[in-house]
Amino acid sequence: MLESRRFIRHTPAMLEMSRLSLSVSIDGAWVQAVSDVSLHLRPGRILGLVGESGCGKSLTAQAFLRLGEYQGVRRDGGDILLDGESLFAMEERRLRAVRGGRIAMIFQEPMTALNPVFSIGSQLTEVIRLHLPLLDRQQVRARALELLAGVGLEDGEALLRAYPDALSGGMRQRVLIAMAMSADPDYILADEPTTALDVSVQTRIIALLRDQQRRRGLGMLLVTHDFGLVAEMCDDVAVMYAGQIVETAPVADIFDRPAHPYTRALMACRPEAAVDGQALAVIPGQVPPPGQWGGGCRFAPRCTFADAHCGKPVTLDAWQEAHHCARCIHVGQGVE
Amino acid sequence: MSPVLELRNVDKIFRAAGLFAADARTKHAVCRVSLSLQAGETLAIVGESGSGKSTTARIAMRLLSADHGEVWWQGENVSGLAPRALRARRKHIQMVFQDPFASLNPRMKIWQTVAEGLRVHQPGLGRKQLRQRVADVLGQCGLDAAMMDRYPHQFSGGQRQRIGIARSLIVEPSVLVLDEPVSALDVSVQAQILNLLHDVQQQHRLAYLFISHDLSIVQYIAARVMVMFAGHVVEEGPTDRVFRQPAHPYTRALVDARPIVHPAQRKARAVVEERSEQVADDGCPYRLRCPRALDACASFDGMLQGDTHRVSCLNPQTYA
Numbered sequence: 001m002l003e004s005r006r007f008i009r010h011t012p013a014m015l016e017m018s019r020l021s022l023s024v025s026i027d028g029a030w031v032q033a034v035s036d037v038s039l040h041l042r043p044g045r046i047l048g049l050v051g052e053s054g055c056g057k058s059l060t061a062q063a064f065l066r067l068g069e070y071q072g073v074r075r076d077g078g079d080i081l082l083d084g085e086s087l088f089a090m091e092e093r094r095l096r097a098v099r100g101g102r103i104a105m106i107f108q109e110p111m112t113a114l115n116p117v118f119s120i121g122s123q124l125t126e127v128i129r130l131h132l133p134l135l136d137r138q139q140v141r142a143r144a145l146e147l148l149a150g151v152g153l154e155d156g157e158a159l160l161r162a163y164p165d166a167l168s169g170g171m172r173q174r175v176l177i178a179m180a181m182s183a184d185p186d187y188i189l190a191d192e193p194t195t196a197l198d199v200s201v202q203t204r205i206i207a208l209l210r211d212q213q214r215r216r217g218l219g220m221l222l223v224t225h226d227f228g229l230v231a232e233m234c235d236d237v238a239v240m241y242a243g244q245i246v247e248t249a250p251v252a253d254i255f256d257r258p259a260h261p262y263t264r265a266l267m268a269c270r271p272e273a274a275v276d277g278q279a280l281a282v283i284p285g286q287v288p289p290p291g292q293w294g295g296g297c298r299f300a301p302r303c304t305f306a307d308a309h310c311g312k313p314v315t316l317d318a319w320q321e322a323h324h325c326a327r328c329i330h331v332g333q334g335v336e
Numbered sequence: 337m338s339p340v341l342e343l344r345n346v347d348k349i350f351r352a353a354g355l356f357a358a359d360a361r362t363k364h365a366v367c368r369v370s371l372s373l374q375a376g377e378t379l380a381i382v383g384e385s386g387s388g389k390s391t392t393a394r395i396a397m398r399l400l401s402a403d404h405g406e407v408w409w410q411g412e413n414v415s416g417l418a419p420r421a422l423r424a425r426r427k428h429i430q431m432v433f434q435d436p437f438a439s440l441n442p443r444m445k446i447w448q449t450v451a452e453g454l455r456v457h458q459p460g461l462g463r464k465q466l467r468q469r470v471a472d473v474l475g476q477c478g479l480d481a482a483m484m485d486r487y488p489h490q491f492s493g494g495q496r497q498r499i500g501i502a503r504s505l506i507v508e509p510s511v512l513v514l515d516e517p518v519s520a521l522d523v524s525v526q527a528q529i530l531n532l533l534h535d536v537q538q539q540h541r542l543a544y545l546f547i548s549h550d551l552s553i554v555q556y557i558a559a560r561v562m563v564m565f566a567g568h569v570v571e572e573g574p575t576d577r578v579f580r581q582p583a584h585p586y587t588r589a590l591v592d593a594r595p596i597v598h599p600a601q602r603k604a605r606a607v608v609e610e611r612s613e614q615v616a617d618d619g620c621p622y623r624l625r626c627p628r629a630l631d632a633c634a635s636f637d638g639m640l641q642g643d644t645h646r647v648s649c650l651n652p653q654t655y656a
Binding site: 052199226255282 | 385522526555596
């Protein structure tokens with residue numbers, strides 16, 4: 001059924017960000033916040049986008065829905081192609097159908113993503129009616145109950161009448177996942193979907209997301225700063241630093257042979273990596289804000305391997321294998 | 337030596353008043369909790385939201401009064417002390433909060449915020465002396481003293497948490513109560529703050545009561561751990577032992593839910609679907625969710641059994 005909606009395809013099914021650059025307005029001046037980012041989302045695969053706060057991860061994710069344009073984000077260059085068709089060439093009406101219809105988003109904060117003054121039922125059926133206008137009242141309701149059951153929420157009838165404040169954080173996140181699935185999208189953007197939840201609830205939400213993703217063959221972008229979540233869910237990983245992708249690789253390679261000094265430093269400062277009796281590894285300093293990135297390697301000021309050669313711009317190049325790329329001239333240095 | 341902080345059989349009941357008397361509900365937020373903390377030691381409390389870990393911390397700080405039981409600071413029972421008498425002793429125990437953004441006054445310069453406690457406890461100090469002490473403590477916390485005339489919004493999350501720590505250290509306390517002090521921070525910054533906490537603990541022989549939901553962090557920083565569920569301490573003991581051989585089924589569920597550290601571990605992962613999300617009102621509070629529950633659990637008195645590794649369970653997990 002999903003296939004039939006893709007009428008004639010000239011390119012393989014894919015949501016592709018290609019060399020996208022974005023600027024944000026800071027005190028009236030445009031400052032570049034995302035530089036030349038390319039990402040490929042494929043059906044059935046989960047791509048993790050990892051990095052510290054302020055790296056531009058969320059801005060990049062939101063660009064897939066062209067959401068930033070309403071919040072003072074400007075596109076400087078690049079494109080986003082959905083099965084070969086540019087999102088930026090789409091007329092508004094079609095774009096609205098794509099948002100939530102083909103590409104849906106799950107946000108971090110289940111407490112604020114639901115409107116407190118409307119019942120779960122009215123918020124869920126609103127989304128269903130928007131994307132499936134041909135369904136009648138009964139069918140919409142049946143669809144809502146089916147979606148709730150699909151995310152492990154029993155007693156859907158009572159839930160449809162309930163208001164968000166009556167639900168726990170885990171239940172709200174389940175409702176939001178149900179909403180995202182309401183129009184059978186092909187791609188899901190999940191921005192830190194478990195960060196605000198309790199540990200025991202996190203595990204269950206992760207299991208639910210993976211189950212939904214596999215069953216529906218979804219292509220997923222998972223934005224996170226948590227390597228545990230990456231280990232748990234992702235097939236491929238892109239590491240972002242200061243608005244750039246600095247490393248991309250299949251998930252096992254990221255854990256077994258991290259190439260970029262930033263990736264290695266990030267992994268070394270996890271408490272799990274602590275060596276008895278020694279201080280935790282740290283990355284000195286902090287992510288420089290947009291506008292203070294310099295022309296060379298953006299990580300160089302915090303990097304233990306940096307030298308005079310790092311002042312020149314660095315490209316994202318294959319390392320060891322074609323599918324493992326890193327943006328570093330000293331790539332692999334210090335790796336045993 | 338007497339403990340620097342002690343709770344003895346502390347109870348706290350919250351009453352949610354409804355519109356009518358019949359709507360009034362009570363919730364046992366903390367039930368018979370005892371703990372004792374020695375100078376230089378770190379005790380962690382883990383549990384999910386609603387487990388009573390933050391309420392326990394606030395009772396220890398005497399920000400909340402317990403309904404039953406006693407709070408002792410440095411060998412003195414402070415349970416019944418009036419606010420004025422308490423204030424003089426508050427320098428002994430200080431708190432660091434989770435959210436470094438919300439816990440600093442945006443209209444106050446950093447030096448004013450950090451000096452606040454000192455103004456109360458040493459009112460005789462002049463402006464110059466205050467600023468000197470602020471400069472010293474900021475330096476200890478890895479911040480440049482030249483930053484003290486700035487406002488909170490000019491600092492990053494990690495720097496703000498350093499300011500929060502500096503503010504509590506300036507009165508030279510013997511106990512810090514840390515409520516999720518690094519959970520709002522990035523992993524790189526988190527490591528910096530954990531190292532800082534380790535260093536100042538060594539320097540001042542500080543005792544930490546460390547509240548967290550992250551078992552990896554707890555394992556790194558705390559020698560002893562207390563696991564709370566629905567207001568009850570269900571297990572306590574040396575952190576390594578409790579996490580390696582959890583005796584209480586709830587601790588076991590928490591340990592099993594730990595994030596994996598390598599994708600190769602995915603297959604071994606079993607998500608335990610609990611039977612219910614409910615908490616029992618009588619007997620063992622966990623029995624409705626517990627895979628090992630017995631009939632007798634409905635009338636279990638909840639007492640902790642054991643020597644250094646103690647557990648409140650009729651049918652604990654055992655290891656060969």
